[in-house]
Amino acid sequence: PARTAHAAAPEARRAAALRDRVEADLRSGATTPAALLPEIGALVQEHPYDEALRALQLRALAAAGRPAEALAAYERTRRDLAEGLGTDPGPQLRALHTELLRPPPPPPPAQPRGNLRPRLTSFVGREPELAALADDLARVRLVTLTGPGGSGKTRLAEHAAAAQPESGWLVELARLDHGAAVPGAVLSALGLRENSLVAREKTPADADPTTLLVEHCAHRRLLLVLDNCEHVVDAAAALAENLLTHCPGVRILATSREPLGVPGEFLRPLDPLPPGPAHRLFADRAAAARPGFRPDEDPAAVTEIC
The missing domain is CATH 3.40.50.300 (P-loop containing nucleotide triphosphate hydrolases)
Structure with a gap:
C-alpha cells in the first residue's frame, strides 16, 4: 500500500498542476473557455471523482455560453459520485449548480442613438x-x-x-x-x-x-x-x-x-443653393403650403425669390 501511494503521488501532483494551469487560463481569459473544454474533459476522464475538476468543467461550459451542457455535466457528476463513492456533490458543486439554475440577468439598456429626429419636410439638393x-x-x-x-x-x-x-x-x-x-x-x-x-x-x-x-x-x-x-x-x-x-x-x-x-x-x-435645387425647394415648400401650386405660373417671381 505504501508503494502504491508513493507511486500515485507524482500523478496526483501532475493532475493538480494541470488543473491549476487550466483554471488560471480560464480566469485570465488567456484561452477561450471553449478551447479549454477538451483538455478539461480528458482530465475528468482520468480523475472522475475530482470535484474541483468537475467544478472547473461546469464553469468553463457556462463561460462558453453552454449552460444546458453545464447542467447536464452536473447531473453526470452527481450520478458518478453516488454510484462510485456513495456521496453527494460537495458545497462548491452545489453552489455552482444553484448559480446555473438562476435566470440570466436582463441585457443592459441600449445606449440612446442620439437626439436627431427626422424632419417632416423634404431635403432638397446638397x-x-x-x-x-x-x-x-x-x-x-x-x-x-x-x-x-x-x-x-x-x-x-x-x-x-x-x-x-x-x-x-x-x-x-x-x-x-x-x-x-x-x-x-x-x-x-x-x-x-x-x-x-x-x-x-x-x-x-x-x-x-x-x-x-x-x-x-x-x-x-x-x-x-x-x-x-x-x-x-x-x-x-x-x-x-x-x-x-x-x-x-x-x-x-x-x-x-x-x-x-x-x-x-x-x-x-x-x-x-444653385438655381435648379433652389427652384425645386421653393416649389416643394409652396406646394405644401398651397396644394396645386405650380411654379411655372410665374417663373419670374420664383427666380427673384430664389
Missing part, C-alpha cells in the same frame, strides 16, 4: 456638400459649416450627422443669451440634466457642467452638432477644444457664421 462633409468628418474631428443665415447649414449638418456611425446629438445654441450657458445646453441635449436630477445624491448640484460633460464623454463615441455658434462663439470654441482634448471618441460638427478658431478646425463654407 448631395455634393453631403459627400464632402462625410469625407471631412472621416479625416478631422472638428468641422465648422460656415455661411450666412438661412443658407441651410442646420439641415445639412443634421443630415450629415445622421449618416455617421456613432450617435449624433444636436445642440441648439440660437436661444442662448450668454456664452456661460453653452455647457449646460450640451448637458441638456445629452439628457444629462435629467440624469443628474435622478442621481442628485451622486452629483453635487453645483457641479461644473464642463466637468460633467468631460466625465460623460471621455470613454464614449459620439458626434456633437453645435448649431448656431456665432453669437456665443468664444464659449462654443472653449468647450469644443476642451472636449476634443479630453474625449478622444468625440467629434464635433459646428454651424456658424464665423469660424470657431480652435486648433485643428476644418472650415467648410456653404454657398447658397
